[in-house]
Amino acid sequence: MRKKKVSGGSTLRKPLVKWGWFFLGPVLLAFSIGFVWPFIQGIYLSFCEFRLISDTTFVGFENYIEVFKDGSFLHSFWYTALFAITSLVIINVLSFMVAYALTQGIKGSNLFRTVFFMPNLIGGIVLGYIWSMIFDGILSKWDTSILLESKWGFWGLIILLCWQQIGYMMIIYIAGLQSVSEDMLEAARIDGASQGQTLFNVIIPNVMPSITICTFLSLTNGFKLFDQNLALTAGQPYIIQEGGTVIKTTEMLALNIYNTFYGQSASAQGVAQAKAVVFFILVAGLGLMQLAFTRKREVQQ
Amino acid sequence: MKRALSLILTLVLCLGLFAGCGGTEKGSVYWLNFKPESDEVLQEVAKMYKEETGVEVKVVTAASGTYNQTLLAEMDKKNAPTLFVIGNQNAVKDWKDYALNLKDTAIAKELNTDAYNLYDEDGNLVSIGYCYECYGIIVNPKLIEEAGFKMDDIKNFEGLKKVAESIHSRAAELGFDAFSASDMDDSSSWRFTGHMANLEYYYESKDAGGWKACPESIEGTYMENFKNLYDLCINNSTVAPNTLATGGHDAQNEFKTGKAAFYVNGSWEYSAVSETVKDATMIPYYCGVEGEEKAGLNCGTENCWAINSKASEADQKATMDFMVWCVTNEKASRKLVDTFGVMPYKNAAESTNGFLAAASKYTADGCYVMDWATNYQPNVDEYRKALVAALNTYNSDQTAANWEKVETAFVDGWAVQYKAANK
Structure with missing residues (x-):
């Protein structure tokens, strides 16, 4: 200072x-x-019916009522929640492991770091398209496609997101791991702590700030995911219900909002806007809760 | 250092504020075009007009598939488009309040047919066709002959089926297959969910005396016929039906290089296809409907000009003058006709498109034109997406149960989307 x-x-x-x-x-x-x-x-x-935003009619809470009556919104909410939590756990565990391995002084660490980070530089749409080809190339051996079974759509998107984000989170973890002071590690060694004990009792509490950041980022990223979702499955497969309504089994919240806004009549635009507000409150609320939760576990050196 | 950095950041933030402030001119034209493939020519035409009359013509083209989004955003601006496209009944419903009534205007008087115009329920002429297109099945006659058939063998579904199945069964020996790939990705699925589906809508609307507005629901009376042709298409093709979902095949190229004899598409393909297949022609959707020997091609358009009624009078007049010039000026209309195929105006240039020529030949021979009833599809994007999803499932496993899902998406989906669009 x-x-x-x-x-x-x-x-x-x-x-x-x-x-x-x-x-x-x-x-x-x-x-x-x-x-x-x-x-x-x-x-x-979100309280209006409108086609152009300069020409609106106030309708009160009508849009919000529509939102909670809309089955597709609730479906995509639960689907997104499941996806966000799964991806949060997998991404953070894997990226921490990679970061831990790459701070052990292996030869060529810098090269590995660069290579692991690179997928992050590719845009989501391109990624989604490329991965859909890869997945289909594999799945066609079993006579199916990523667009035909929701479980493949789900895990496909998880794999894609992991591939893209692990490298990014890894960088943050590496920075965290490198700032754990050598003195503390040495003290642990002298006290006879095993490697596992050192990891769980010394290193992890000390990289808690990185964990806070990474879990926050992967949680909100998981919730806000849009372009990868659009390019990989765009909500397919659909369940075609009796009576002609559909459930888009792999449609996430952001895509649901987009489809509501652009895919339907003018009256749905207000509903989409209301969905977006609900979506914001959700993401902000969850993010804050998660921050409060992990912050408590941070230690001061 | 830090200070310099924050200064730069501040400046960058502020720059954004001033971007987008431009001047306005009196009586100019702003055309929001929705076909990326015609952008280049339109820019040339705009330049020609500027040179000839001094009036500024700005042509902006929306990226493929984003016309609606672009229109929404552009119409909200101060310099909104003066000339834009209202291509179907759905769009008429959404945009009629922004469209000038074109009845008896200078451009309407230049038309040689009323067939491609769109009216709203009050009878206002909302938008006016500036070109039309046709679609059907593109055929390579040379390959048909190589397989030992004549074009005259294909006069109905029976004939088409016989030829296609025979070619497919001998594909290895002949070196080519019957149909090119029917991919279901976004760049190709519209050929089936938008175009081929029209045969069902068309015959159904014909039975009902012709649709005047989007019906609340449809019957699906001709689903069996749609299935006939669709099955023929996917099962006698260069690729297996279970590989269609994510696409990645190049149907146009398969046809151009002589690997397939049939290609489901439209008149806009003529210039590309005729590069290598000189005598390519187009046949109607034969699907097993009674009397289909008298069927013609599917003719219609989504290319309809509308003038922005909220634009200033000077701009409206400039736009009208420009439109009339486009369809009467020899050089301009030649250029436009060469890209659009044909323009239904008295003084426009003659068409050179072989498929459109085939369309007029069918009409001249007394065949019925299959109108684009497809333009009535409610919430078209959502409706088609559901149909694609159902077809994907069917393609990978052609069971009766899976076809039932296709029917549900096709028939019941219509009513669902109609309701959603007319809340």
Whole structure:
């Protein structure tokens, strides 16, 4: 920490107060236009029926009632929740293992790190398309396709997301692992702690901040997943129900919102907007809960 | 260093604020085009017009499959499109309040047929066809002859079935197969869920005296006929039916290189296909309906111009002038006809498209045109997606139970989507 000179506090503070708004202004303005205003407008629109956002009719809570009557939304909610939790566990366990292995001083660690990180640089749509070809190439041996069975759609998306995100989380874990102080590890060694004991009682509590970040990222990523979902299965296979309604078995929340917004009539746009607001509350709520939960387990050095 | 960095970040944030502020000009045209494949030519035409009259014509093309999204976003802006596309009854419902009534306007007077225009329920002429297309089964006559048949053998479903099955059974020996791949991915599935499905809608609407508006529900009377042709198509093809779901085959290329004798598609394929298959022609969807020897091709359009009624009067007039120029100016209409195939206007250039020529020959021979009843599909994207999902299941395992699912998506799905679209 740099120490500031605090002589003559009032002479320093005055111009700061005066100029503060001048310097904050542009950023504040940009933030308001780019985030705050669209956010408020989005919430307002969820109470409206509209085709163009400049031409709306207020309908009250009608859209929200529709949302909870919509079976496809509830289906995609549970499906997304299952997906997010599964991917959270698998991604974090695997990326921690990889990070742990790559901080043991193996030869070529840097090369491995680079290679593991690279999938993260490919866009979701391209990834989804490529993986759909790979999966189908394999599944066709058993006369099926990723678009024909929901379980393959589910695990396919898990594999895809793992492949894409493990490298990213690995980088965060590596940074965390490297900051565990050598003194502490040495002390543990001298005290005769086994490798397992060192890992669980010394290392993991000390990388808790990384775990907090990584679980937060993978949880919200899992919930917000859109392009990979669209490109890999786009919700297929559908269950065609008696009477012609369908359940898109592998449709996640974000895709469900998108399909509601663009796939149906103007009256559904307000419903989609309401879904988006519910979606926001869900993701924000879960994220905060998870943060509070893992924060408690962080230790200060 | 840190300060410089935050300054840069601040500047970047602020830049975003000023982007997108542009000027407006008096009486200009802004055409929101929905066919990426015609973008290049439209840009040329716009430039020609600017050179000739000095009026600015801006052509923006929405990326493939995103026309609706783009239109929604663009119409919300201050410089909204003055000329846009309202291509089917669904779109008429959504956009009629933004469309100028074109009845008896200068452009309407140039038309040589009313067949491709769209009206709303109050009888306003909402949009006006600027070209039409046809679809059916593209055939390579040379391969048919190589297989020992004549084109005249195919006059109904029986004939088509005989030829296709015979070719498929001898594919190894002949070196080519009957149908090219019928992939079910987004780039290809519309050939079946949008086009081939039309045979069911068309015959059903014909029985009902022709649909004037989207019916609340359909009967599925001709599902058996759809199944006839669809089965023939997937089971006598270059690829096995259970490999169609994710696609990845190149049907056009299979046809162009002589690996397949039949190719389900439309008139827009003519320029590509005729590069190698010079005498390619098109036959109707023969599907086992009585009297189908008199069937013609499926003709219709989704290319319908609408003028933005919320645009300024000067812009509206400039747009109208531009449209009239497009269909009367010799050089411009030549260019446009060469890309669009044909334009139904009195003074437009003649068509050079072989498939459209086949379409008019059928009409001249007294065959009935199969209208695009398909344009009535309610919530078209969602409806077709469900149909694709059901067909995928059927393709991999052709049981009666799986076909029943296809029927449910096809027939009951219509009513479901109609309800969703008309809430």
